Amino acid sequence: MKQIVIIMIIASMLLFTSAAATILPPPDLETQGILLTTDVSALGIFSNNADLSWRHSSEVLDANLNLVDIVWDPETGLPVVDPETGELIEIWELQPEPPLKYDSASFEVQMATVYSEDTSAQYGEIAYSKNSMVDTKALPASMSNVENDRIITYTGLNGNRILSKENLMLSGAGTPGVPSALSTTCAQCIPPGCTCYPAFCSFVDTGSKIDMSIVSATTSGEVRNLNKIGGGDGERWPPIPSVDGPAHMSYSIRVAELSSSQPSVGYVSTYLNLENSEAGAWCVGIPSLMQELSINERKSVDGYVSLFSNLVNYESAICR
Structure with a gap:
C-alpha cells in the first residue's frame, strides 16, 4: 500500500523597525538589463547550472x-x-577596506546578492521552464532587481531521479549616517524623528533541494537590492543613499501531485539562515548593539508527497 504524505508549510517573515534597518546603495550611472528564458520538453538526460554574484556599494568596493x-x-x-x-x-x-567609509559628511552601505541553481536529471520524461531577470537600475519598491522562476515536471525511467538545488542570498552592511532631507522624504527619518541612521550588518540565505523520481514543482525567488540616489542628486560624491525603499527577498517552493492519482515521489527540503545586527538610532549610541536577530530553519519530507509548500518573505527598511 502506498503511503501518501501530505505536507503544507508556509513560513512568512517580515523584518521592519521604525529607525533601524537595512539601507540600500544607489545604482551606477551605467545600468544593465538581462533576461534569460529556457523551455525544455524531452525524453532523455537534462542539466542546468546557473550562478549569479553581484556586489555594489554607495562608494567603491574594497x-x-x-x-x-x-x-x-x-x-x-x-x-x-x-x-x-x-x-x-x-x-x-x-x-x-575594512572598515567601510564613515565621516560626518557621508556614510557607506554595501550589498551582495548571490543566486545559484544546480539541476541534473537522469534519463526520463522532463519538462523544464525557467525565466531569469537581472536589472541593475533602481526600481520602484514593488519591483525586484533579481528574479528566477522555474516550473519542473519529471518522471524518471527505471528508477532514475532528478536532483535540483537552488540557493538565494542577500547580505548587507553599512556605517552610521546623519539623516537629512537628501536621504529621505519620510518625516520620521529626519530630526527630531531620528538623529542617526544606524550601522547594520544583515545576512539572509534560503533555498531548496529536490531529489525525486517523480515530481511536479515550481519555485520562485526575488531580490530587491537597490534604491535611487538620495534626493535625486547625482552630482554629489559619494552619493547619499536613500532610505525610502526596502531591501526585499522572497523565495517559495511548491511540490504537488502530477495528477489526482500520482503524487510526487522522493525527497524535498528547504532551509533559512538569517542574521541581523543593528546599532542604535541615536548617534551617541553608535558603538552599541541595539538589535540582534537570528533565525535558522530546516524542513524536509521524504516519501509520497501530495503537497509541500514553503514561502520565505524578508523585508527590511527604515521608512515604510
Whole structure:
C-alpha cells in the first residue's frame, strides 16, 4: 500500500523597525538589463547550472576614497577651479577596506546578492521552464532587481531521479549616517524623528533541494537590492543613499501531485539562515548593539508527497 504524505508549510517573515534597518546603495550611472528564458520538453538526460554574484556599494568596493585636499594656485594662493565645470579640483586618496567609509559628511552601505541553481536529471520524461531577470537600475519598491522562476515536471525511467538545488542570498552592511532631507522624504527619518541612521550588518540565505523520481514543482525567488540616489542628486560624491525603499527577498517552493492519482515521489527540503545586527538610532549610541536577530530553519519530507509548500518573505527598511 502506498503511503501518501501530505505536507503544507508556509513560513512568512517580515523584518521592519521604525529607525533601524537595512539601507540600500544607489545604482551606477551605467545600468544593465538581462533576461534569460529556457523551455525544455524531452525524453532523455537534462542539466542546468546557473550562478549569479553581484556586489555594489554607495562608494567603491574594497577601498575607501578620502578627500585629502584641493589644488591651490601657488601664485595667487587661491583654489584652482575647473574651467569647464567651475568646480574645485580635488585630490582624493585611496585607502583599503575594512572598515567601510564613515565621516560626518557621508556614510557607506554595501550589498551582495548571490543566486545559484544546480539541476541534473537522469534519463526520463522532463519538462523544464525557467525565466531569469537581472536589472541593475533602481526600481520602484514593488519591483525586484533579481528574479528566477522555474516550473519542473519529471518522471524518471527505471528508477532514475532528478536532483535540483537552488540557493538565494542577500547580505548587507553599512556605517552610521546623519539623516537629512537628501536621504529621505519620510518625516520620521529626519530630526527630531531620528538623529542617526544606524550601522547594520544583515545576512539572509534560503533555498531548496529536490531529489525525486517523480515530481511536479515550481519555485520562485526575488531580490530587491537597490534604491535611487538620495534626493535625486547625482552630482554629489559619494552619493547619499536613500532610505525610502526596502531591501526585499522572497523565495517559495511548491511540490504537488502530477495528477489526482500520482503524487510526487522522493525527497524535498528547504532551509533559512538569517542574521541581523543593528546599532542604535541615536548617534551617541553608535558603538552599541541595539538589535540582534537570528533565525535558522530546516524542513524536509521524504516519501509520497501530495503537497509541500514553503514561502520565505524578508523585508527590511527604515521608512515604510
